[in-house]
Amino acid sequence: MSQLMNTTIGMLLETKASDIPNNDALVYVDRGLRLSYSEFNETCRHVAKALIGLGVKRGDHVAIWASNMPEWVTTQFATGKMGAVLVTVNTNYQARELAYLLKQSDSKTLILMESYKGVSYLDIIYEILPELKTAIPGQLQSETFPHLKNVIVLSEKHYPGMLNWQDLLTYADQVTDATLDQRLKQLDPYDVINMQYTSGTTGFPKGVMLTHHNLINTGKHAGEGMNFTYKDRLCIPVPFFHCFGCVLGTLVCVTSGATMVPVQEFNVEDVLTSIEKERCTAVHGVPTMFIAELNDPAYSSYDLSSLRTGIMAGSTCPIEVMKKVSDDMGANELTIVYGQTETSPGITQTRTSDSLDVRVQTVGRAMPQIEVKIVDPSTRQEVPLGVQGEICCRGYNVMKGYYKNQEATDNTIDEDGWLYTGDLAVMDEAGNCTITGRLKDMIIRGGENIYPREVEEFLYTHPALLDVQVIGVPDEKYGEEVMAWIRVKEGMEIEKSALIAYCKGKIAHYKIPRYIEVCEEFPMTASGKVQKFKLKEQAINKMKTL
Known part of the structure; x- marks a missing residue:
């Protein structure tokens, strides 16, 4: 171990x-x-x-x-x-x-x-x-x-x-x-x-208070998950202010002796140029970054043949995007890391030796020296394999606590050291976890529980869709209804009625979006996470004017 x-x-x-x-420790191409x-x-x-x-x-x-x-x-x-x-x-x-x-x-x-x-x-x-x-x-x-x-x-x-x-x-x-x-x-x-x-x-x-021990060991194990050595060169376009940048980026490199190649502010041209000029073997990004890179008009003119691995994280990783990064970009050892700031940030990771199915459909298994379990959110009792519940972890990665907020700390970490993430997941026999949504994101439509991730993954299979986010909006009859915000690929069109027809017979009727909105971009945090609560606010405001 x-x-x-x-x-x-x-x-x-x-x-x-x-x-x-x-x-080389630190290289800025620009x-x-x-x-x-x-x-x-x-x-x-x-x-x-x-x-x-x-x-x-x-x-x-x-x-x-x-x-x-x-x-x-x-x-x-x-x-x-x-x-x-x-x-x-x-x-x-x-x-x-x-x-x-x-x-x-x-x-x-x-x-x-x-x-x-x-x-x-x-x-x-x-x-x-x-x-x-x-x-x-x-x-x-x-x-x-x-x-x-x-x-x-x-x-x-x-x-x-x-x-x-x-x-x-x-x-x-x-x-x-x-x-x-x-x-x-x-x-x-x-x-x-x-x-x-x-x-x-x-x-x-x-x-969130994090220690040397939290951060160094997360960096070490995430690096080992990518088979990192001093010969690797990592392009880091994700922000340093977030754990993705300053732990899975800089500390992954320093624990393994690899080279940091940061990009000051995310820009597709700067990322692709840095990879090409420095022969980067790895690149990190949230899904929206990889989508932007793959769809850049000049993408095919860059030599990305040095790429081997990296981490996609920060938000749910669409299966279709993961496949393209592996096949088109050549990062066929790309890994997924799942976690949150409170866990420094890693909990699980796919491994480079995992099959493509495992790497595109799960967030992998517990990182070394970390325990992971799935519990019933209401009772906090562990559930059987294959049953959905809240994902929890215990180990060196768990934060020291929230600064000057003991109550919130106690609500997040129990007396046995288990941290409760607020995320829903299912674990298989190999220990690989599939994240099915946030407890607070779950849509309850007429008594049916709907997990946005499941609907999003299906909608991604439509050839005209670039990106999609599914939310619940208020409904007088059912309590909540399903709404999909979509971004369409350049040069393509899709009628809302055609997208609904595409869903029929393929996913349960109650999961089919009742509302569809087309937009140019999603509201994002600086770390690349889509702010679904803002999409919900926009949707409610739109519905008031109808």
């Missing part, structure tokens, strides 16, 4: 820099940036010393609000060396959400980029923190955010009240290597080192 690693993120990188100093493990380690040590020089202590919270910039990944490993807790901020956050996170997380330092997709982060921070404009950099005093002292902008420019990145780096001169090494040795693998906020589709987002 695969063994657990007992180290910290900082020491992990030190070890790799010693073992494979000349191997920036012409290439750092070996030795160079990357030194860069991270320099940033760690700068943070210590700035006065950041072990256990202090450092929030980072930026896309996949080089400074993001160096900050991840720098905080892992000097013991500050990295608080990751969703790049799509607006003023209200940022203010909530900074206050709830007790962040002492905020690192931010100037703007993202036309939104000025500078305007937002000055809006929620007007006293920053007159503050001395590094000496912020705020009644609203009493913990926040430092704001650092990822820019060469200077802005009122903020240090820029170069200003920060000068603080490293005040700290010796011996001081950093002493701090590094004090850290414990079971220290919380990362906090990520759940999407907050219901209620306020919760801060």
